[in-house]
Amino acid sequence: MPANQQIVLDNRPVGEATTSNFLLVESQTPALQDNQVLVRHHFLSLDPYMRGRMNENKSYAQPQPLGEVMIGGTVGEVVESRHPKFHAGDKVVGMGGWQHYSVVDGNAPGMLRKVDTTHVPLSHYLGAVGMPGVTAWYGLVKIIAPKAGETVTVSAASGAVGSAFGALAKARGCRVVGIAGGKDKCDYVVNELGFDACIDYKEHKDYLSLSKALRQECPNGIDGHFENVGGMVLDAVMLRTNAFARIAVCGMIAGYDGAPLPLTNPALILVNRMKIEGFIVSEHMEVWPEALQELGTLVATGKLRPRETVAQGLGAAPEAFLGLLKGKNFGKQLVKLI
């Protein structure tokens, strides 16, 4: 069996996460048992949720155990199989973690899925046609449930979730306004992703200023919002919501380090009879087939052209992950392993 390299969580962050929280270790992949599959990872996905797992606090998921391989989505190729459904050469997506190889039980439901790379590049199964895409789909379709003509907004609009959200909302006849950090990202969101407008939150010193910009780009108010960030963006959006607005909460990245960020004006929940709902896409597996089909079609037909930021080699993963938390990536953050 091949030699493996892994990145484990060595110690928990105190405040901000740093590269010293991680440790690169060498190991041997074990011999396969019946029904097991050996996968060589081509790409590792880096996602904001991983930061939450690094803390010891009770959250929706168990904390990442110390000394174990960091959790993470992976795409790759089967190199050896003792399961009848999988064969060497199969392209697969799974949760292989921050390492070169993983051994997977081929019978465990949802752990390993064969994918077709004829029309969709393998890496996109970690982004637009994977967990981030389905996340956007669930928030838009199941929580916001927009009508044609409504205005919807999304924070981190240039990212993997935000870009999929934009394409899905345009397909439903919505006005879509993104919020992103920096002129380059905003230009990409409008020119390449086809959003109706995008606001650079870095140009605004506080939520009141950002809210004024939102009023300009959302002249009919905001009917639905997909929140990837929290903090100032959510405060600004809430001020512009229409009656019966729906907010899907998928990320609160701004609050992961240090103290919780308050919501400035919760009375608007009542004033505008809003619905605010948090969700985790892995708890809604029933929607994945329908969502993946729509997302795959959007990518294959060129209606969704997701961008990727690709770090080279497993050793680059910690630095790339910390950059992601600071918004340094542009589109889906991946690590290329092969």
Added chain:
Amino acid sequence: MPANQQIVLDNRPVGEATTSNFLLVESQTPALQDNQVLVRHHFLSLDPYMRGRMNENKSYAQPQPLGEVMIGGTVGEVVESRHPKFHAGDKVVGMGGWQHYSVVDGNAPGMLRKVDTTHVPLSHYLGAVGMPGVTAWYGLVKIIAPKAGETVTVSAASGAVGSAFGALAKARGCRVVGIAGGKDKCDYVVNELGFDACIDYKEHKDYLSLSKALRQECPNGIDGHFENVGGMVLDAVMLRTNAFARIAVCGMIAGYDGAPLPLTNPALILVNRMKIEGFIVSEHMEVWPEALQELGTLVATGKLRPRETVAQGLGAAPEAFLGLLKGKNFGKQLVKLI
């Protein structure tokens, strides 16, 4: 036609509302036209929502116009009618406002409703078997939608909405824990209303302390919460919510005066995959018949014994209203006019 007395909004509050915002005026009731009904009010309802109407700010409802009779629910008796459906002596509930008499268009949908006082005292149609009761019903049944065995909490538990909420939740097999201000109110909530427990928020200096008390009384966590108050109580409840908890937001009384009160830890919306929904019961008229039937039965069978605080005479209304905003009332706040 009889002489009338009215209380009008004379000027808008700057910060805290005071009695000087109101003015008592005399007027003549006009002669009836076809299909109009003259009602003499027996009781006037005082409710927290009125404070919001006194401001000029955009809210879900139009502001109360200056110089016009203060809006408000009333029960009374028809004294003269030129509408075929109403007759002198009929007991009716409506939105007559802060005055002795009102002239109502008998054809306007929902403006005047005949009620039966055989088993339910007339005043209760302003409380448990009226708008506050239906408010509790909507939040519990349509937003929280509890399963038997779940734990639900409610702030302002001894009030008109809270007491109805408790009876409705007990009828569905829930553990019900109230939050109220002062030992007398808490004793009443447990001993007379049949809640499983009640916490005196005045004994707690901050939301963390209140949250500890909630943990003790809600050993299995909180699955649903009905928010009448906002601020510290909502912060404390959110810390104790279970996964997939539902919060119905009906009041943010603590924030009406002055600056908005922030929500301390909105990241919990994501961590616990919560749903938070604001609502106004008058926008859901379709549920009123079903809700009123259940509430009327609960009162008629003694399962809901609402308490009332009754101020005497129209001139006492402003002082009683300001007391309500400070939690000085005990149960439903009414003004007796006859």
